[in-house]
Structures are given as structure tokens and as C-alpha cells.
Amino acid sequence: MSSKSLTRFLWGYIRPYKKLFLTTVLLLLLSIAISTIAPIAFQKGFSVLVGRHLGAKQTARIILPLAIYFSLLLTQWIVQILREVVIVRFNSQIIKDMRNDIFKTVIHNKVSFFDDQESGVLASAVTNDIQEMYDAGLNFANVLTQLVQLLMIVLVLFTYSRRLTLVSMIFFPAFFIVAFVLRKYQKKVEKTWRRNFASVNQKFNESLRAIEISKAFGREEMNVTTFKKVNEATYRASIKRAFAIFIIGPINDFLSHISLLVIIFFGSMEVIAGTIDLSEFYLFIFVLDYFYEPALGLARNYSRFQSMFGNLERMLTLTSDTTYRENAEGDKQQDIEGEIVFKHVNFEYVIGEPVLKDISFHVKPGMKVAIVGHTGAGKTTLAAILLRFYDIASGEILIDGIPLQEYKIETLRKQIGMVSQKVFIFEGTLRENLTIAKANATDDEIYRVLEAVQAVEFINQLPDGLDTYLTSGGGNLSAGQRQMISFARALLSNPNIIILDEATSVVDLYTEAKIQEATDELLKNRTALVIAHRLTTIMNSDYIIVLEKGRIVQEGTHQELISQQGAYKEMYELYFQTQSAEYLEEIKVKNK
Amino acid sequence: MKWLWKIHMRYPLKTFYTLIVSFFEAMMFTIPISLTSQAVGELLNNPNFATISEILKKILIVAIVQAFVFFSVSFINEVLAHRVTTDITEELFTNLQYRSQTYHDKVNIGQIMGRATGDTRTINIGLSPAVRIIIGVIAIWGVTLYNAFRINGTFGFLLLLGFILFVIATLKYTLDILDLSTTTLQEFSKLSEISVGAFSGIREIKNYVAEAHLKKKFAKQVYNHMKAKIEEGEKWAVFYPILILNIFSVGAIAGVVYYSSINPQAISIHDVVLLVGLLLLSRATAQQLHWTSWMTISMIAATQRVYEVIHSPDPGMFMDGNFEFTGKPATIEFRSVWFQYEKDSPFVLKDINFRIEENQTVVIVGTPGSGKTTITKLIQRLYLPTKGEIRIGGRKIEEYKNESLREHIATVEQDIFLFNDTILENIRFGKPEATREEVIEMAKLAQAHDFIMELPKKYDNLVGEGGVKLSGGQAQRIAIARALLMDPSILIMDDGASALDAKTELKIQEAINEVLKTRTTILTTHRLSIIAKADAILIFDGGKIVGMGNHETLIRTNLFYRRLFEKHYKLPPLEVLQ
Known part of the structure; x- marks a missing residue:
């Protein structure tokens, strides 16, 4: 990443707040100017004092420089406060914009982007990483100011004594050599520490999430032992890191004492030689702080600045990289009637490992099609590509005769509802979890769908009804209840095509039948793709597609398929062997 | 705070070294200042290089000693702080591990x-x-104050006044800003919550085209956070206590220079330089109170919060019993058991009575939320019944040692939790000492071996966060192997086969049939093939048992049971028992 594009990127964020930015710069310059002049004012006063002690009688002349010194500093504090206030505002605005931009970019990325990322890490990019930039930004402004200030002071000191200025700067190369040598070590220990610290967090978090299973298997003691191990490892890493950090302060102190020593040594020689007077000599000691503050600030914040630029770069990559952007070429926004055609569709998640092979079928509007096959046959993938979560490798998918990619993605997804086997529950109220499907749904509408999916009864029993707070993952609902919510969501969005992916696998047969009765009514004028294991569900569909290892091996109505030899018949027979009432007696006898 | 001190007292040497040496180490900072003032004084009165070099030698010694002391104290302090926080983290972790499921x-x-x-x-x-x-x-x-008083009493007094005012103002200021930063932190955690939710639920969001909705929600929260942050930041910038201190200390600097100039006899240049040096140093260090006082008060608040978690009451806590459960006889009996998860929440189990004999297989059926899973959790003693008693092997469940119960009761849970570790480690979760061979044997029984062998690293393959790299059916088979490895006397499977297709399930059943014959098994399931084979069936509805018996009887006599199947199977005619 070139620094030019990075600057341009940053400038893009600064531009809307040009005024704030300019004010910041002005205030910084002002405070630098004051900081440079104030010591001189003091020196002037001090020189009068020295003269007075040597017998001169100019008492009156001392008041002016001292008053100037005092009022300059007073102004300085006010400027400083103003400066910080402005920086806080400026910084916060930029951070706000960056956050929104990253979130916007990420959320519009393809699903495959999310497959390879941990959601916690991504979330941390928009929260913690940017927060770090906020803090680093503040420090950056400070250190930068101090550096410029140092430069100004050095320029001023040069006019007093070149030699003394040069020797007092001796401290710098020494300090930076030490800092440079340390940096490598610091980087190493910092990395180990971060890794250890993250693993403590991760272990702690996992142990809380897994507490029930831990208890069930009696693993508490074991957990404590393993946790102790990581915890202690982190302690050791912390110590190493502490060494790298805490060695800097004393070195800095030592070097500043040495520069004091050097200044006194050369300074007194000059005073004795008469090239500078005592007040000028004292000025060098007076401003010694100016020397080591920026150095210390740099040393302390170096890694922070580095990670700030790292974060900026990552942000730039994230927001400018279009490889993962969802393909938004399509612009067709018309309503969908529900005809689905697959023509020789091939698909692979990983190149070279095809998941769907040469899939072709035709679903007429309003048809109910069952997709059957063993785990891993590609059924769920079929649904995912229909929603354009992934783009196909070759072939063509048409809805109402129009290629999938010509639709506007939003239009397409809005008209395809899906109830999946893994139900995602957002942390928030039950209502929020439902209205994600239709933002402006009224309570009446919500209750109507809840009625349809047989969920009203249990929701009325919840302490706060629709306003019950659900934990992330929906731990406070039973598995069956979560599935009902997923169902309700799909119905609320009122889609023309509906996909049911093992939608009723964890509810009992009775509840399933009840849901089905209700949904049969709702599915009436919609096209439905039903992925199911239960034969009863399958038998009720208009058309059946049998998938095996990514290929369609059979298709047709139940009657047609049952009369052929093949996978379907085999499945049907097995099902009856294991599930039907007729065969139960036989099993019973065999077992006894 | 007392608690924090107690933890410190585990390391008395380090603690006292830090406390005492910090004090003297800071004082050492003032030595070069006084040496400098000596040098300036010497230069004024009697410019002579010999005395100066004497002073320089002293500065060198101080520089060396001070660097060493400074490092030792700051480093030991840091080590101590890490030690203490490591201990606190461990204590928190251990404490939470042993808390009841009710608490969790x-x-x-x-x-x-x-x-x-x-x-x-x-x-x-x-x-x-x-x-x-x-x-x-x-x-x-x-x-500084000592020297100020030594040189001039009024001077010292004014400075002292300034310092006291400064400390009071700082305390008040810090407390104010603490409230603001708590608000900011809360806003921040809401921000995290929204983004984690958005990214982990991305499929749902895309499916429902809810991106715009979430962007709005996120932007709103970003704005709230920014507002809080600006308020906090501005308050932070306007550190008015330092203004008080600055006016006093810089006033003192100007004052001492002026006073000495009108009255050279009262204050020598030497003292002026000394005081100016000390005042500059005091002012610089006092500035650090800006954040150190904030950190200290935050620390006190944080300590309190951690302490509260560790010492908060655990309403579900119960004493461990003394009896060893040997696994024999593996009978389970519920006697008038009532149960509620929380004190004021509705009862999820109401007057439950049943008895399961050794080596029986019992199936629990019922609608969602009827209490099936709760029964399995009670048998695992994750909770104690609110009323009534549960007996295992004829003895009350609370009389057993926790460990012995865990050893003999294993479960395949409904929401399978897998650790982000290898398959091998996941299977031997309950029995870490199990050999690879044992694990493989169990995986074969659970029909997991074949798919595991197809993974790139086989048994050493990582399963991903929460098991994401496995399909639902695969995760379930791992969980079955994990439970079987425990060789339990009581096996619980809570909907343990819901994600399996009929063929795989049949295979597993055939494989574990022999295994199940010698243990008591409780299953919750909807699969008729399993239900019908069970020795007994318990039917739950609304937290009550509404039927009990075997399939043949229930299908003819029990309305609830018939209802479960009527939509799917042809039922025999209903009989009414006398």
C-alpha cells in the first residue's frame, strides 16, 4: 500500500471537517509558539535577577518579563484546553465516519467472505481497532506537537550557544540507539503477550459458553487446571513485556541526567569563559524537559503508532477491495411469480472441489418441490445459490425466465424466504428478532403469523411477551421454539418463493403436523422448495428431486419414483422399515 | 479494597518494597535539582571549575543509583501488579466454574x-x-513544600494551599469523569453487540435484506457512542484542577524570582534555582495526577465489580454429597418433583412421578417446551428439584458426590457444543486419559469414523469455532461418541439424532444396541422407530406427565400419544380402559 493512497484515503475523511482540522492546526501552532517564547521571557527575568545579585539596580525591569512569562503560560493552558477539545471533536467525527464506512462495506460483502472470518474478529475491526486509532490519533497529535516544539527550541537555543545546543542534544542519538535495539525485543514479547492474552480470553469465554457440558462431564477441575496453565503463561509473557516497557523510563532518566551533567560541564566552562551569561546557561537547564518529553512519547507510543498505521492500511484494504463485494450489476426489480429453472449448474466452494454437478430442473410457479438426499448431498447449497449467497461456476439459473444475476439482489432476496435448520437469534427482543424480516410490521401482523406457526401459546407464556429479551443464540428458548420463530420470520416477509431447509427437524410430529396445516395454506400460491428427511413431508410434494453427491440421480412425482428402482425407492423402504407403524411390531419382536 | 490488599499480602516482600522504595525513589529526583542549584550558585559567586566537577561527580552517581532504583521499583511493581491480577483472574475463573447451572x-x-x-x-x-x-x-x-517553607513561610503556606485545592479539585473532577466514562463504555459495548450480531447472523440479514436496517441501527449507536465520547473527551480536556495548580506554582516561580530581586539578601540565587527547579518538577508530576487519579479510582471501581461477581450469592448452589455412585443399580425415580428455573418464574415441571428400572430404555415425548429437556438436566443434577425428590440408585440425588455422578451419567445434548480443538480431544472431553484406540472404537460405534477419515487431518482435524466445520449430523455423531466413551451406567440422549438421516440413524442404532442393553437410557426423540422400541414412554404436556407405558398400550389408549402420530400413521382404534 503506497503512502500516497493512504494519505488520500485519510484526507477523504478529514475533508468534511476541514474547519475543525484547520482550527486544530492553528491551535497547535499557537501553543508551539507560546511554548517557545515563554522560556525566553523567563530567561530575561532571570537575567535581571542575576544582574541584581551582582549589584545592578534595575528592579523595575524584572516585572515585565515575569508578567509576560506568567500570562503566556496562562494563555497556553487555555489554548491547550481548546486544542484538546477541538481534537476530541475532530477525532470523534472521523472515527464515526470510519466506523460507518467499514460496517457498510463489510455487511455488503459476499457470504463467502464471512465463511472464512470469525465474527468476533470482524466485529473487533469496527470496534476495538478503530477505538485504538482514536487513542493513537490523540497521542499522535501530542507527540507531533512536542517534536515541532523541540525543533523550535533548538533553533532558539542555537542563537545563544551553538556548542551548548549541540552537546545538549547528545542525548538524542543515544536514546534512539537504545530504543532501536529494544524495539526488536519489544516487538517479539508484545506479540507473545498478545497471543497469550487472547488465549486467556478465548478460554475464559469458551468455558462460560460450555459450562453446561463441562458440568455434565464433570470437567470443572480439569478446566481450572488448563486455565491456570494459560493464565500463568500470560503472566510470564506479561513480565517479559513489562521488562521491555519499564526499562525505557530509567534509561531515559539516566540519559537526561547525563545531559544535565553535560550541560553543566560545558555550560559552566562557557560561563567561566564569559561567552554566555548565567541566565542563558540556566535557560538550557530550564528547557531540558522539552528534550526528553517527545523522545519518551515516541518510545512509549511507537508500537501504537505502528498499529495505527497498520489499522489504517487494513481499513483501506477492507473498504477498497472489491473482490468480496456482492455483485450488484443486476437492476431488475420486478415482482417474481415463482418459476425456477436450473440449467446445467455447476458450483464449487473451493476451486477443484465441485459440490453441485450439472444440475438441471424446472419448477413451475406455485409448485411444491421436495429435495431429498443424504447429509452432504448438496441440498443446503442449492438453496444458498438460489439466494445468490454464492455465485455459480457455470450454467444458468433463471427465475421467471430472467437470469438470476440480472435481478437486483435486494429484490431477489426479498421475494425468497428461507427457514433453515440452524436458526440464528439476534441478541435483542423477540419483536426485533421478528421484524428483521419486515421492519414496519404491526403487532397484529406479527400475531397473525405467530398464530399460523403455532407459536402464540408459548410467546404468551414468556414474561414480557414480544418484548422478552433473547440472549444471543436464543439460549432461553427451546430448540423447537427457535424454529417456530424462524418460520414466523419467513412468513412475515411474505415471499413468493419459500425454501424450507429441514425446517421442522426438531419439533415433534404433532407440532410439525400443526405447523404444516397452517403453512400449507400459506404455501398455496407460492413456489416452495422443501428439503426434508421425513417422508411424510416429501410425499406431499408435487415433484421430488433426489440428490446424491452433488448430482441429480432421480426426479419425478412420488408415484413415478416409487415405481423405479433407485435411490428414492431404497430410501422409501428404509424409512418404512424404521419409521412406519407397520414395521414396528416386527422390530419389537426381534429385540426381545 | 480489603480483598485486594489480602491478595497483595501473599507477596509481602514485593508489596512493601514497592510502597517504601517508590517514595524514596521519587525523592531522588530532587537531588540533581539541588545539585544544579548549587552549581548555579557557585558559578555566580565563585566561578571555579574544581567545585563544579565535584558536583558533576555527584550527579553521575545519583544518575546511576537512581536509574537502578527506578528500574527495580517500577519493574517489581509491575511484576506484582501482574501477579495480583493473574491471581484475580484465576480466582474469578475457578469461582465461576464451581457455580451452579442456575447461576450460569x-x-x-x-x-x-x-x-x-x-x-x-x-x-x-x-x-x-x-x-x-x-x-x-x-x-x-x-x-518542594519543605524547601518552600524553609526559604519563606508565607511562600510555603500559599503553595500548600494551592496543592490542597488541587487535590480536592482533582478528586471531584475524577469522580465526575468516571460517570462519563462508564456511559461511554456502555455505549461501546452496545456497539460491539450490534456488530457481532450482524456479522454472525449475516445469512439471515442478507436473506431478509435487512442490511439497511442494521446499518441504520449501527449508525445510530455509533452516533450515541460518539456523543458520549465527545462529552467525556471534552471533560477530559478541561482538566481545570491543573489550572489552579499552575496558577499557584507558576505564580510562585515568578514570585520567588521577583522577591529575590527586590530583596537579594533574603533569598539567594541558589535557593531561587532550587525552588524553580522543584516547582517545575512538581508541576510536571502533578500533571500526571490527571490520569493516575482517574486510573486509581477506576481501579477501585473495577476491584469492586470483580469482588461482587466472586462474592455474589448463588441461589442454585448446593452442597456436594458424600456417597459414591457406583453406577449400580442405575435406577431413576422422580417423586412429586416440581421445578422452576428461577424463583418467580412459572413451574416447568409439575408433580412429576415415575420410576425407571435398571437397564431400561425410556423415551420422553412431548410438544416443544413441555419439559423434556428439563427432565434430562435434573437427572444430570445440573439443578436440584424445587420440590419433591429425585432418587438415583435408590438414594436421593443430592447425597451423591458430584464426581461419581458425572462419571456414570453421560449425555448427548440437544445443542451440541464442540470445542475449537481436534476431533480427538472433543471425543475424549469427558475422559482425557482415553487412548486414541478407544476414541476410534467409539467413533466407529457412533458411525463417525468414516467421515472423520475423509477429513484432511483425520482425528487431528480442528472442528472450528463451535464446530462450524462440521455439519449438524457430523457434530451429533461426535457428541454420541463422546458420551459413549464415558461408558456410563445412565445414558441421556436429548434429541440426540435429530440431524441424522434415517440410514445413518439405523446404523448407529444397530451398533449401539448391545451397548444399550447393559445401561439405563433416557431419550427424548420424535422418531417412532426409537419410541416404539423403548421399554417405557413418558408423555409430557405443559410440564405434566399425561401418559406412561409402552407403545402398544399408549397407541390404543392415550389421546396425547395418538395425537403425536395421527397425522402421520394409520392408528389402531381407540380403546377405553376400565
Whole structure:
């Protein structure tokens, strides 16, 4: 990443707040100017004092420089406060914009982007990483100011004594050599520490999430032992890191004492030689702080600045990289009637490992099609590509005769509802979890769908009804209840095509039948793709597609398929062997 | 605070070294200043290089000693702080591990994680360097005030007044800003919540085209956070206490220079330089109180929060019993059991009575939320019944030793939790000492071996966060192997085969048939093939048992049971028993 594009990127964020930015710069310059002049004012006063002690009688002349010194500093504090206030505002605005931009970019990325990322890490990019930039930004402004200030002071000191200025700067190369040598070590220990610290967090978090299973298997003691191990490892890493950090302060102190020593040594020689007077000599000691503050600030914040630029770069990559952007070429926004055609569709998640092979079928509007096959046959993938979560490798998918990619993605997804086997529950109220499907749904509408999916009864029993707070993952609902919510969501969005992916696998047969009765009514004028294991569900569909290892091996109505030899018949027979009432007696006898 | 001190007292040497040496170390800072003032004094009165070089030697010695002392104290302080926070983290972890399931049900994991990570960090920074710096500030101010008083009483008094005002103002200021930063942190955690939710639920969001909705929600929260942050930041910028201190100390600098110039006899140049030097140093160190006092007060608050978690009551806590459960006889009996998860929540089990004999297989059926899973959790003693009693092997469940129960009762849970570890480690979760061969044997029984062998690293393959790299059916088979490896006398499978297709399930059943014959098994399931084979069936509805018996009887006599199947199977005619 070139620094030019990075600057341009940053400038893009600064531009809307040009005024704030300019004010910041002005205030910084002002405070630098004051900081440079104030010591001189003091020196002037001090020189009068020295003269007075040597017998001169100019008492009156001392008041002016001292008053100037005092009022300059007073102004300085006010400027400083103003400066910080402005920086806080400026910084916060930029951070706000960056956050929104990253979130916007990420959320519009393809699903495959999310497959390879941990959601916690991504979330941390928009929260913690940017927060770090906020803090680093503040420090950056400070250190930068101090550096410029140092430069100004050095320029001023040069006019007093070149030699003394040069020797007092001796401290710098020494300090930076030490800092440079340390940096490598610091980087190493910092990395180990971060890794250890993250693993403590991760272990702690996992142990809380897994507490029930831990208890069930009696693993508490074991957990404590393993946790102790990581915890202690982190302690050791912390110590190493502490060494790298805490060695800097004393070195800095030592070097500043040495520069004091050097200044006194050369300074007194000059005073004795008469090239500078005592007040000028004292000025060098007076401003010694100016020397080591920026150095210390740099040393302390170096890694922070580095990670700030790292974060900026990552942000730039994230927001400018279009490889993962969802393909938004399509612009067709018309309503969908529900005809689905697959023509020789091939698909692979990983190149070279095809998941769907040469899939072709035709679903007429309003048809109910069952997709059957063993785990891993590609059924769920079929649904995912229909929603354009992934783009196909070759072939063509048409809805109402129009290629999938010509639709506007939003239009397409809005008209395809899906109830999946893994139900995602957002942390928030039950209502929020439902209205994600239709933002402006009224309570009446919500209750109507809840009625349809047989969920009203249990929701009325919840302490706060629709306003019950659900934990992330929906731990406070039973598995069956979560599935009902997923169902309700799909119905609320009122889609023309509906996909049911093992939608009723964890509810009992009775509840399933009840849901089905209700949904049969709702599915009436919609096209439905039903992925199911239960034969009863399958038998009720208009058309059946049998998938095996990514290929369609059979298709047709139940009657047609049952009369052929093949996978379907085999499945049907097995099902009856294991599930039907007729065969139960036989099993019973065999077992006894 | 007492608690924090107690933990410190585990390391008395380090603690006292830090406390005492911090004080003297800070004082050492003032030595070069006084040496400088000597040099200036000498230069004024009697410019002579010999005395100067004497002073320079002293500065060198001080520089060396001070660097060493400074490093030792700051480093030991930091080591101590890490030691203490490591201990606190461990104590918190251990404490939570042994808390009841009732407690964990209610706990907000995000909040606890905040305690475990954020708060311990805050305590760490508070202990080192914040407290040490505060000690240093006091020491340096002590020296400055002493010198000011020595030179001129009024002077000293004014400075003291300034310092006291400064301390009071700082305390008030810090308390104000603490409230603001708590608000900011809360806004921040809401921000995290929204983004984690958005990214982990991305499929749902895309499916429902809810991106715009979430962007709006996120932007709103970003704005709230920004507002809080600006308010806090502005308050932070306007550190008015330092203004008070500055006016006093810079006023003192100007004052001492002026006073000495009109009255050279009263204050020598030497003293002026000394005081100016000390005042500059005091002012610089006092500035650090800006953040150190904030850190210290945050530390106190953080300590309190962690302490509260560790010492909060656990309503579901119960004493462990003394009896060893040997696994024999593996009978289970519920006698008038009532149960509610929380004190004021509705009863999820109402007057439950049943008895399961040794080596029986019992199936529990019922509608969602009828209490099936709760029964399995009670048998595992994750909770004690609210009323009534549960007997295992004829003895009350609370009389057993926890460990012995865990050893003999294993479960395949409904929401399978897999650790982000290898398949091998996941299977031997309950029996870490199991050999690879044993694990493979169990995986074969659970029909998991074949798919495991197709994975790139086989048994050493990682399963991903929460098992994401496995399909639902695969995860379930791993969980079955995990439970079987325990060789339990009581096996619980809570909907343990829901994600399996009929063929795989049949295979597993055939494989574990023999295994099940010698143990008591409780299953919740909807699969008729399993239900019908069971020795007994318990039918639950609304937390009550509404039927009990075997399939043949129930299908003819029980309305609830018939209802479960009527839509799917042709039922025999209903009989009414006398």
C-alpha cells in the first residue's frame, strides 16, 4: 500500500471537517509558539535577577518579563484546553465516519467472505481497532506537537550557544540507539503477550459458553487446571513485556541526567569563559524537559503508532477491495411469480472441489418441490445459490425466465424466504428478532403469523411477551421454539418463493403436523422448495428431486419414483422399515 | 479494597518494597535539582571549575543509583501488579466454574468477560504504575513544600494551599469523569453487540435484506457512542484542577524570582534555582495526577465489580454429597418433583412421578417446551428439584458426590457444543486419559469414523469455532461418541439424532444396541422407530406427565400419544380402559 493512497484515503475523511482540522492546526501552532517564547521571557527575568545579585539596580525591569512569562503560560493552558477539545471533536467525527464506512462495506460483502472470518474478529475491526486509532490519533497529535516544539527550541537555543545546543542534544542519538535495539525485543514479547492474552480470553469465554457440558462431564477441575496453565503463561509473557516497557523510563532518566551533567560541564566552562551569561546557561537547564518529553512519547507510543498505521492500511484494504463485494450489476426489480429453472449448474466452494454437478430442473410457479438426499448431498447449497449467497461456476439459473444475476439482489432476496435448520437469534427482543424480516410490521401482523406457526401459546407464556429479551443464540428458548420463530420470520416477509431447509427437524410430529396445516395454506400460491428427511413431508410434494453427491440421480412425482428402482425407492423402504407403524411390531419382536 | 490488599499480602516482600522504595525513589529526583542549584550558585559567586566537577561527580552517581532504583521499583511493581491480577483472574475463573447451572443460566457472558478482561486490565494499570506515581507525587511535593517553607513561610503556606485545592479539585473532577466514562463504555459495548450480531447472523440479514436496517441501527449507536465520547473527551480536556495548580506554582516561580530581586539578601540565587527547579518538577508530576487519579479510582471501581461477581450469592448452589455412585443399580425415580428455573418464574415441571428400572430404555415425548429437556438436566443434577425428590440408585440425588455422578451419567445434548480443538480431544472431553484406540472404537460405534477419515487431518482435524466445520449430523455423531466413551451406567440422549438421516440413524442404532442393553437410557426423540422400541414412554404436556407405558398400550389408549402420530400413521382404534 503506497503512502500516497493512504494519505488520500485519510484526507477523504478529514475533508468534511476541514474547519475543525484547520482550527486544530492553528491551535497547535499557537501553543508551539507560546511554548517557545515563554522560556525566553523567563530567561530575561532571570537575567535581571542575576544582574541584581551582582549589584545592578534595575528592579523595575524584572516585572515585565515575569508578567509576560506568567500570562503566556496562562494563555497556553487555555489554548491547550481548546486544542484538546477541538481534537476530541475532530477525532470523534472521523472515527464515526470510519466506523460507518467499514460496517457498510463489510455487511455488503459476499457470504463467502464471512465463511472464512470469525465474527468476533470482524466485529473487533469496527470496534476495538478503530477505538485504538482514536487513542493513537490523540497521542499522535501530542507527540507531533512536542517534536515541532523541540525543533523550535533548538533553533532558539542555537542563537545563544551553538556548542551548548549541540552537546545538549547528545542525548538524542543515544536514546534512539537504545530504543532501536529494544524495539526488536519489544516487538517479539508484545506479540507473545498478545497471543497469550487472547488465549486467556478465548478460554475464559469458551468455558462460560460450555459450562453446561463441562458440568455434565464433570470437567470443572480439569478446566481450572488448563486455565491456570494459560493464565500463568500470560503472566510470564506479561513480565517479559513489562521488562521491555519499564526499562525505557530509567534509561531515559539516566540519559537526561547525563545531559544535565553535560550541560553543566560545558555550560559552566562557557560561563567561566564569559561567552554566555548565567541566565542563558540556566535557560538550557530550564528547557531540558522539552528534550526528553517527545523522545519518551515516541518510545512509549511507537508500537501504537505502528498499529495505527497498520489499522489504517487494513481499513483501506477492507473498504477498497472489491473482490468480496456482492455483485450488484443486476437492476431488475420486478415482482417474481415463482418459476425456477436450473440449467446445467455447476458450483464449487473451493476451486477443484465441485459440490453441485450439472444440475438441471424446472419448477413451475406455485409448485411444491421436495429435495431429498443424504447429509452432504448438496441440498443446503442449492438453496444458498438460489439466494445468490454464492455465485455459480457455470450454467444458468433463471427465475421467471430472467437470469438470476440480472435481478437486483435486494429484490431477489426479498421475494425468497428461507427457514433453515440452524436458526440464528439476534441478541435483542423477540419483536426485533421478528421484524428483521419486515421492519414496519404491526403487532397484529406479527400475531397473525405467530398464530399460523403455532407459536402464540408459548410467546404468551414468556414474561414480557414480544418484548422478552433473547440472549444471543436464543439460549432461553427451546430448540423447537427457535424454529417456530424462524418460520414466523419467513412468513412475515411474505415471499413468493419459500425454501424450507429441514425446517421442522426438531419439533415433534404433532407440532410439525400443526405447523404444516397452517403453512400449507400459506404455501398455496407460492413456489416452495422443501428439503426434508421425513417422508411424510416429501410425499406431499408435487415433484421430488433426489440428490446424491452433488448430482441429480432421480426426479419425478412420488408415484413415478416409487415405481423405479433407485435411490428414492431404497430410501422409501428404509424409512418404512424404521419409521412406519407397520414395521414396528416386527422390530419389537426381534429385540426381545 | 480489603480483598485486594489480602491478595497483595501473599507477596509481602514485593508489596512493601514497592510502597517504601517508590517514595524514596521519587525523592531522588530532587537531588540533581539541588545539585544544579548549587552549581548555579557557585558559578555566580565563585566561578571555579574544581567545585563544579565535584558536583558533576555527584550527579553521575545519583544518575546511576537512581536509574537502578527506578528500574527495580517500577519493574517489581509491575511484576506484582501482574501477579495480583493473574491471581484475580484465576480466582474469578475457578469461582465461576464451581457455580451452579442456575447461576450460569442468568449470567450475561459479555458482562462477565468484561470483568475478566477489561476490569483486570484496569486493576493492573491502577496498581502499576498509577499508585506508584501518586506516591511519587506526594514525595516530590513533600520535598518542594519543605524547601518552600524553609526559604519563606508565607511562600510555603500559599503553595500548600494551592496543592490542597488541587487535590480536592482533582478528586471531584475524577469522580465526575468516571460517570462519563462508564456511559461511554456502555455505549461501546452496545456497539460491539450490534456488530457481532450482524456479522454472525449475516445469512439471515442478507436473506431478509435487512442490511439497511442494521446499518441504520449501527449508525445510530455509533452516533450515541460518539456523543458520549465527545462529552467525556471534552471533560477530559478541561482538566481545570491543573489550572489552579499552575496558577499557584507558576505564580510562585515568578514570585520567588521577583522577591529575590527586590530583596537579594533574603533569598539567594541558589535557593531561587532550587525552588524553580522543584516547582517545575512538581508541576510536571502533578500533571500526571490527571490520569493516575482517574486510573486509581477506576481501579477501585473495577476491584469492586470483580469482588461482587466472586462474592455474589448463588441461589442454585448446593452442597456436594458424600456417597459414591457406583453406577449400580442405575435406577431413576422422580417423586412429586416440581421445578422452576428461577424463583418467580412459572413451574416447568409439575408433580412429576415415575420410576425407571435398571437397564431400561425410556423415551420422553412431548410438544416443544413441555419439559423434556428439563427432565434430562435434573437427572444430570445440573439443578436440584424445587420440590419433591429425585432418587438415583435408590438414594436421593443430592447425597451423591458430584464426581461419581458425572462419571456414570453421560449425555448427548440437544445443542451440541464442540470445542475449537481436534476431533480427538472433543471425543475424549469427558475422559482425557482415553487412548486414541478407544476414541476410534467409539467413533466407529457412533458411525463417525468414516467421515472423520475423509477429513484432511483425520482425528487431528480442528472442528472450528463451535464446530462450524462440521455439519449438524457430523457434530451429533461426535457428541454420541463422546458420551459413549464415558461408558456410563445412565445414558441421556436429548434429541440426540435429530440431524441424522434415517440410514445413518439405523446404523448407529444397530451398533449401539448391545451397548444399550447393559445401561439405563433416557431419550427424548420424535422418531417412532426409537419410541416404539423403548421399554417405557413418558408423555409430557405443559410440564405434566399425561401418559406412561409402552407403545402398544399408549397407541390404543392415550389421546396425547395418538395425537403425536395421527397425522402421520394409520392408528389402531381407540380403546377405553376400565
